[in-house]
Amino acid sequence: MKFRVERDVLAEAVTWTARTLPTRPPAPVLAGVRIEADASGTIVLASFDYEVSARSEIAAEVAEPGTVLVSGRLLAEISRALPNKPVDVSVEGNKVVLTCGASRFTLLTMPVEEYPTLPTLPELTGTVSGDALTHAVAQVSVAASRDDTLPLLTGVRVEIEGERITLLATDRYRLALRELTWTPATPGYSTVALVRARTLNDVAKSLGSGGGLVNIGLSTGEGLDLIGFEAGGRQTTSQLVDGDYPAVRRLFPDATPIHAVVPTQALIDAAKRVSLVAERNTPIRLAFSEGQVVLDAGQGDDAQASEALEAVLVGEDIQVAFNPQFLLDGLGALGTDFVRLSFTHPNKPVEFTGQGSLDGEDSSEYRYLLVPIRFSS
Structure with a gap:
């Protein structure tokens, strides 16, 4: 096997193909990337761990077709480190030689005949x-x-x-x-x-x-x-x-008698600040009342923090507590200017939806349901 390919093209293809290689493969050959050079000028790189397979095709100048198996992670590291020049790849005995400018690397091949057959892409x-x-x-x-x-x-x-x-x-x-x-x-x-x-x-x-x-x-x-x-x-x-x-x-509520609307980014920023004093596995509390929501965390002799934000509340005052990271995950995934939190009860899951304006309608395209943490008032 012998071919020439651009450095960036090779590095990108190898990195993508090798990204799912297992750190502890059930068989040594599964740590490899299979390289197949076709006389038509196509290089196919493949990886497989019996669960996930990856194939990438790139164009190259193929002088001699062939198939070889080499360590995927090592090949990815080498290809990214090569100078920005064309790469010549050839097989010499049981080794693969990469030459790029003044750089030359030699890798041992792995037994390609022991490599499993890749699954066919479904129709x-x-x-x-x-x-x-x-x-x-x-x-x-x-x-x-x-x-x-x-x-x-x-x-x-x-x-x-x-x-x-x-x-x-x-x-x-x-x-x-x-x-x-x-x-x-x-x-x-x-x-x-x-x-x-x-x-x-x-x-x-x-x-x-x-x-x-x-x-x-x-x-x-x-x-x-x-x-x-x-x-x-x-x-x-x-x-x-x-x-x-x-x-x-069925966990999504059919009706929510209480809801609040808050600017998403302001709530994210406030939650991040307040959660700084929340020790591991301790909640951040949100108290909604007319015109505002107050976030607080920490209690007793521990560090404490609180912050108030403007909010629109429809229905009775309500207090809930959340795992800070779970709250931030949901808010960060919304991608809208405002978030609507819909409640049925302080101890029942709260539904998060996005909306484009403070008094607009919420969208049901993305819905995030978060179980609150019970706390003693």
């Missing part, structure tokens, strides 16, 4: 705006659990009904829901899938940030349940999470 199910996907996944994934002992809750539930996709995630303490539109390949298409939040977030950032369209393929009920994403010459597949996701939609 196209539909397309979605990359920007919309990136934004929606970021909003929802904040609520997904990081606890791997509860694998179901580390996923994002993807519900597809015709031209609408609904994303749902929960860690039992908060729940996020986001709706967006897409173009299904088959009109009236309907399905449900559970995708690892970490994988979905990574894919949305890396494939959706280009601003173009992202192709999505789903394969369910055929032995290996997969979701695949493709954009700009890059492909990722991931096994779906198996199991029945809890019926979380």
Whole structure:
């Protein structure tokens, strides 16, 4: 195998392909990136850990086609460190040689014949705006659990009904829901899938940030349940999470007799300041009354802080307490000038929605439900 490629093109492709490589691979070859040079002038880089696969295609001057497997992380570090000149890659015996200007690196190859076959990208199910996907996944994934002992809750539930996709995630303490539109390949298409939040977030950032369209393929009920994403010459597949996701939609209240509207950024800034005195696992309290909300944290002989903000309150005065980080996660995900907090009871989950003006209507496109912390008054 022998080819020449631009340094930036190689570095970007290797870094993207190697980003999901496991730190402790179940088999040594899974720490590698497979490089396949085709006589047509195409280089295909691939990685796979039995759950998530990645493929990236780049153009190069191929003198000799071939396939080789090398350490992915090391190749990524080397390619990023090379001078800004064309890179010549060749195989000499059981080694891969990278030459770039006056720099020369030699890497040992790994047994490519032991590398598993990558899963095939599922048939196209539909397309979605990359920007919309990136934004929606970021909003929802904040609520997904990081606890791997509860694998179901580390996923994002993807519900597809015709031209609408609904994303749902929960860690039992908060729940996020986001709706967006897409173009299904088959009109009236309907399905449900559970995708690892970490994988979905990574894919949305890396494939959706280009601003173009992202192709999505789903394969369910055929032995290996997969979701695949493709954009700009890059492909990722991931096994779906198996199991029945809890019926979380019913947690959203049908009616909320009390609601308050507060400028989002002002509430974020105040919450950050007040939470400085909140020790680990202690709440930040919000007391809503006519015309204002007072935030406070700390008590007794400990450090204390409080701050008042203007707010519009509809209904009775109410006090709630939240985990500061969970509160900030929800506020930060809204992306609107104002936030509406809708209440049913001080100890019942509070729904956060965004709105464009102080006296406008809220949007149900993104909904964040947060369980308050009980506190003694």
